């Protein structure tokens with residue numbers, strides 16, 4: 001582990017750094033913003049892409065048994081009838097008879113409105129799916145829903161995928177994509193939003209092996225976070241209590257992260273049993289059983305689902321990486337990202353804008369483009385530029401100075417975590433960078 005000085009990051013520090021350095025902006029900010037919607041800026045988009053890319057590698061491309069899909073957000077309304085979302089995916093709400101505001105029944109402590117003290121009406125179910133209309137006519141028959149989870153696309157494509165890939169169980173289908181839930185109480189920055197991105201995988205297995213794979217995917221997911229640099233003591237597994245388990249699930253466990261406001265869910269691993277495949281078979285009339293050639297039998301596979309939030313995970317990486325330390329009587333803020341997660345891997349910084357330094361600096365920058373996520377910056381004093389790179393968590397800074405030009409073609413590589421600089425010849429630049437990245441990666445093991 002890199003040496004951390006900060007254990008409890010404040011949410012205000014994260015939000016302010018995220019805006020200052022271009023990680024996350026409020027959506028539609030010039031119009032006063034739209035509640036609980038956020039935009040990733042130039043640095044944030046790289047961070048989130050790295051999170052998704054690492055997930056895709058671990059859950060799809062580096063494995064023989066899992067394939068991916070990329071399905072539509074809008075699906076046939078029957079999907080949500082069959083899955084149970086139309087009837088069950090709702091929160092009980094009570095409406096204030098006086099001010100007409102609605103509240104989640106389970107969040108209300110007394111019989112009167114928390115805002116105006118007015119009388120509250122009977123509780124009613126409020127479906128969390130976003131509704132819209134498809135085509136030019138707005139009536140009952142043109143209603144479609146924005147998907148509240150990506151999972152259903154894996155179930156309705158089960159036969160297509162299995163037939164085209166000829167996968168034998170156990171195998172999985174994965175997808176990264178946006179989902180929408182009309183949450184009554186969003187909040188905590190990008191943690192709970194109504195539009196969010198999911199990284200979900202449905203793992204189809206023999207019914208008698210469900211417990212084995214359920215445990216396997218909990219362990220695998222936990223290790224995924226740790227191997228990308230999240231501190232072990234900020235992660236925990238929490239088994240769902242009986243009244244939290246969703247209608248489709250036999251058992252669920254969360255992987256939780258210690259956010260600035262407390263423990264919060266990053267991922268839920270659920271045993272969805274054969275609920276979804278059975279329901280879609282029944283509703284659509286299409287046989288979604290699996291044929292086991294060895295035992296010559298047909299059955300509905302069970303499904304283990306690790307469902308991770310891409311935005312929440314990104315926020316967890318950001319929050320965990322945040323550190324402050326005193327350096328030369330000044331406060332240094334540094335994001336200690338794992339090199340695979342860091343938005344920028346290498347920054348190329350000429351010591352100054354002196355014209356002698358620029359051509360060589362540009363040449364080095366261009367030689368690294370395409371090999372790493374690399375940034376060139378000659379805008380301010382070198383101290384300020386180091387500080388900026390520390391604040392966006394860039395593991396390595398390469399500095400070109402007069403020794404480079406006038407003496408021996410050597411450059412310095414500065415390590416983000418300990419600020420040590422080594423001098424190497426530009427002939428060994430690639431090896432030098434890779435060695436330094438390796439040593440930072442190794443510090444997480």
Ligand SMILES: [Zn+2]
Pocket residue numbers: 096097098099100101113114115116117118
């Ligand atoms: Zn009221």
